[in-house]
Amino acid sequence: MSSSKKLVELFYDVVSPYSWLAFEVLCRYRNVWNIDLKLRPAFLGGIMQGSGNKPPAMVPNKGMYMTTDLTRLAQYFSVPLVQPADPFEAMFKKGSLAAMRFVMAVAEKEKDGDVKVEKVSRELWRRIWSVDQDITQPASLSEAGLKAGLSSSEIEELLAMAKSQPIKDKLKSVTQEALDRGAFGFPMTVCHVNGKAEMFFGSDRFELMAHCIGEKWVGPQPYKPTAKM
Amino acid sequence: MSSSKKLVELFYDVVSPYSWLAFEVLCRYRNVWNIDLKLRPAFLGGIMQGSGNKPPAMVPNKGMYMTTDLTRLAQYFSVPLVQPADPFEAMFKKGSLAAMRFVMAVAEKEKDGDVKVEKVSRELWRRIWSVDQDITQPASLSEAGLKAGLSSSEIEELLAMAKSQPIKDKLKSVTQEALDRGAFGFPMTVCHVNGKAEMFFGSDRFELMAHCIGEKWVGPQPYKPTAKM
Numbered sequence: 001m002s003s004s005k006k007l008v009e010l011f012y013d014v015v016s017p018y019s020w021l022a023f024e025v026l027c028r029y030r031n032v033w034n035i036d037l038k039l040r041p042a043f044l045g046g047i048m049q050g051s052g053n054k055p056p057a058m059v060p061n062k063g064m065y066m067t068t069d070l071t072r073l074a075q076y077f078s079v080p081l082v083q084p085a086d087p088f089e090a091m092f093k094k095g096s097l098a099a100m101r102f103v104m105a106v107a108e109k110e111k112d113g114d115v116k117v118e119k120v121s122r123e124l125w126r127r128i129w130s131v132d133q134d135i136t137q138p139a140s141l142s143e144a145g146l147k148a149g150l151s152s153s154e155i156e157e158l159l160a161m162a163k164s165q166p167i168k169d170k171l172k173s174v175t176q177e178a179l180d181r182g183a184f185g186f187p188m189t190v191c192h193v194n195g196k197a198e199m200f201f202g203s204d205r206f207e208l209m210a211h212c213i214g215e216k217w218v219g220p221q222p223y224k225p226t227a228k229m
Numbered sequence: 230m231s232s233s234k235k236l237v238e239l240f241y242d243v244v245s246p247y248s249w250l251a252f253e254v255l256c257r258y259r260n261v262w263n264i265d266l267k268l269r270p271a272f273l274g275g276i277m278q279g280s281g282n283k284p285p286a287m288v289p290n291k292g293m294y295m296t297t298d299l300t301r302l303a304q305y306f307s308v309p310l311v312q313p314a315d316p317f318e319a320m321f322k323k324g325s326l327a328a329m330r331f332v333m334a335v336a337e338k339e340k341d342g343d344v345k346v347e348k349v350s351r352e353l354w355r356r357i358w359s360v361d362q363d364i365t366q367p368a369s370l371s372e373a374g375l376k377a378g379l380s381s382s383e384i385e386e387l388l389a390m391a392k393s394q395p396i397k398d399k400l401k402s403v404t405q406e407a408l409d410r411g412a413f414g415f416p417m418t419v420c421h422v423n424g425k426a427e428m429f430f431g432s433d434r435f436e437l438m439a440h441c442i443g444e445k446w447v448g449p450q451p452y453k454p455t456a457k458m
Contacts, residue, residue, distance in 0.1 A: 051290045054283075061280045061413040065430055072427075076437055184290040198301075201294055204433040207448070208305055219436070 005036040006213050007192040011178045013044035014103070014124040014135065015096035017070055017081055021203040022187035023125070024079050025220050027118060029206075032222045033215040039114045041103040041121065044186050045095060046175040051184040055092070073203070077220040084132040098162070099124050099135040102145075104171045105161035109154075119148035234265040235442050236421040240407045242273035243332070243353040243364065244325035246299055246310055250432040251416035252354070253308050254449050256347060258435075261451045262444040268343045270332040270350065273415050274324055275404040280413040284321070302432070306449040313361040327391070328353050328364040331374075333400045334390035338383075348377035 010026050012019035023039075030037040048055065057063030067083060074081035084090040103121055110116045123144035127133040134140040138159050145155040161167050178188055182199050189200045191213050198212050210217035239255050241248035252268075259266040277284065286292030296312060303310035313319040332350055339345045352373035356362040363369040367388050374384040390396050407417055411428050418429045420442050427441050439446035 051288055053288045053291065059280055059282045059413050061408070061411050062282065065411055065413065065428065068428070069430075069434075072437060072441070076440055179290070182290050182294055184288050184294065199294065199297070201298075202433075204431075205298075207436070208301060211305055212301070 005034050007038060008033075008035045008213070009038045009040050009190040009192075011040045011042050011174075011183060011188040011190070012121070012186050013042060013047075013096050014099055014121055014128060015091050016044055016186045017083075017129050018203045019044075019187040020081060020125045020129055021073055021077050021079055021220075022189065023121065024077065025203065025206060026189070028220075028222055029215075033210070033213065035213065035215075039107070039117050039121070040174055040178070041100055041107055041117065041171075042175040042178050042186070043097060043100050043171050045097065046172065047178060047183050047185060050175070050179045053184045057087070077203075080126070080130045082130050082132070084128060090128055090132070094134070094136045096128075096135065098137075099128075099141065101162040101167055101171055102141045102158060104174070105158045105167050106150075108167060108170060109158065109161065116148065116150065120145060120150070123147045234263055236267060237264045237442070238267045238269050238419040238421075240269040240271050240403075240412060240417040240419070241350070241415050242271060242276075242325050243328055243350055243357060244273055244320050245415045246312075246358050247432045248273075248416040249310060249354045249358055250302055250306050250308055250449075251418065252350065253306065254432065254435060255418070257449075257451055258444075261447075262439070262442065264442065264444075268336070268346050268350070269403055269407070270329055270336055270346065270400075271404045271407050271415070272326060272329050272400050274326065275401065276407060276412050276414060279404070279408045282413045286316070309355070309359045311359050311361070313357060319357055319361070323363070323365045325357075325364065327366075328357075328370065330391040330396055330400055331370045331387060333403070334387045334396050335379075337396060337399060338387065338390065345377065345379065349374060349379070352376045 008026065010022060012023055026037050029035070047053070056066055070081060070083065103117060103124065106120050107114065107117045124135050127140065127144060128135045135144070141159060142155050145158065146152070150158070181188070181190060181197065185201060187203055189209065191198045191200070191209060193213055200209050207217040237255065239251060241252055255266050258264070276282070285295055299310060299312065332346060332353065335349050336343065336346045353364050356369065356373055357364045364373070370388060371384050374387065375381070379387070410417070410419060410426065414430060416432060418438065420427045420429070420438060422442055429438050436446040
């Protein structure tokens with residue numbers, strides 16, 4: 001990895017649909033911009049509690065807008081995002097704690113690189129935000145892991161790790177790091193430019209982000225993705 | 230005006246800095262896109278109360294982000310936006326009711342077109358969001374009106390109109406119309422495309438908006454503005 005590459009960190013949680021958009025865009029641009037993308041799985045529930053923020057859908061007009069906005073953006077970003085039948089149940093009642101501990105276990109095991117973190121995260125998003133499937137049960141996490149190309153034995157180990165104190169603590173500490181950097185929701189992208197950390201919230205600052213890191217934004221699909229989504 | 234032009238309505242309040250960004254961008258693009266831009270002055274206080282939304286700065290991390298975000302966007306959008314010394318005082322204690330009634334009076338008097346509405350709105354934004362000046366007192370509104378090219382007698386008439394019941398009622402009814410269309414904050418842009426109204430919140434959906442109306446987004450400065458800002 002060339003040292004000239006700018007470090008870009010993406011803090012996210014698979015419970016967040018806007019995070020999925022940012023994740024896919026940055027995964028595409030990691031091959032276009034001269035950046036070193038670092039995936040930072042964290043826990044959105046902890047961010048909302050720690051920052052005192054409230055989910056947008058608590059305001060009815062905001063909730064309705066979000067549905068329209070996500071549908072339009074999903075099409076424009078070419079991300080197969082479909083709202084679950086009961087978003088409140090999926091996002092708040094069931095939540096993502098088990099899922100993000102699982103992703104954190106994948107991240108901890110995969111010391112160099114984040115190929116597996118990327119694949120597992122995408123499969124979890126696909127479950128909750130595309131085909132309306134559970135992401136809380138071990139069997140659900142296993143299925144996502146298998147689709148992401150992990151072996152059964154690897155998954156078994158990861159499920160055990162996900163319940164361990166070190167992984168719980170690690171998820172807490174990354175979430176706290178995000179809060180300390182100013183998070184009040186996800187996605188949060190931190191670009192390291194000339195020794196300064198520039199934070200961007202949401203999936204609607206890519207054009208500005210490109211400007212800040214000296215790159216060019218050419219829309220959410222810099223090329224037609226060849227990878228099967 | 231050709232009937233092929235798509236109607237684009239911008240609901241805004243001069244108390245809102247993000248509205249200023251959207252206003253300048255759309256005023257630039259009205260000469261680039263095949264649109265008929267209609268300025269819809271309204272009252273943000275009524276939108277927040279009616280929708281049950283809370284100002285972003287109530288969450289400390291969100292407030293801090295907003296300051297950084299606005300500074301970066303102002304530079305990128307080339308809008309001379311500077312945060313007032315005491316944003317809370319300017320935005321919430323003093324507010325914009327008198328200012329928006331004045332703008333509404335300008336709109337009501339200027340039956341065809343909105344050249345004056347545009348100029349007066351820009352002068353009011355410049356006061357509160359660039360040079361940290363009052364926008365609540367008649368003398369302040371007068372100054373803004375004079376800078377916008379209105380005559381003293383015209384301003385006198387507008388100040389009287391602004392206090393009248395019909396103007397108060399009109400501001401209320403446009404604000405209610407915005408709420409009915411799903412507003413929970415400003416700016417809100419409504420694009421009329423093939424008989425359907427597409428609503429966009431904020432000043433970060435222009436690329437998507439362009440896509441929806443069949444136009445091209447080439448950044449916040451489609452040309453170097455020749456008008457003195």
